[in-house]
Amino acid sequence: MEFSTRIANQLMLKQIQNGFGNNIVSSPLSINAVLNMVVAGSTGGTLKRMLGFLGSKNVDDINSKSRNMMAVAAGCDGRSSENVENGPILTIVNGAWPGRSTFSFST
Numbered sequence: 001m002e003f004s005t006r007i008a009n010q011l012m013l014k015q016i017q018n019g020f021g022n023n024i025v026s027s028p029l030s031i032n033a034v035l036n037m038v039v040a041g042s043t044g045g046t047l048k049r050m051l052g053f054l055g056s057k058n059v060d061d062i063n064s065k066s067r068n069m070m071a072v073a074a075g076c077d078g079r080s081s082e083n084v085e086n087g088p089i090l091t092i093v094n095g096a097w098p099g100r101s102t103f104s105f106s107t
Contacts, residue, residue: 001069003054004032029073036062 008026015024039050039062047059056062 001028001032001065004028004035007031029069032069033066036066 005028008028008031012024012026035050035054039047039054039056039059042050051058051062054062056065
């Protein structure tokens with residue numbers, strides 16, 4: 001997550017330097033989620049390099065860190081959000097579509 005926070009900070013600073021300083025939103029959590037999805041879909045040398053890059057031992061380590069991070073974000077101290085009375089329920093859907101210029105969603 002530290003790496004994702006650094007990326008988010010750098011993105012915001014670059015936008016400010018380029019004159020786009022109004023209403024900038026950057027999400028280290030989303031950056032981390034995308035990097036974790038890349039790890040989940042990687043194999044062989046790419047997986048090994050990504051794990052090293054993110055400072056994790058294996059995919060299970062990435063998944064464990066992600067669960068802990070989501071529990072903290074949801075404010076449930078490691079408990080499932082379904083079991084927290086009167087607390088926040090955090091639901092996140094992430095996806096990455098490289099090389100696609102338009103997206104269409106149907107219900």
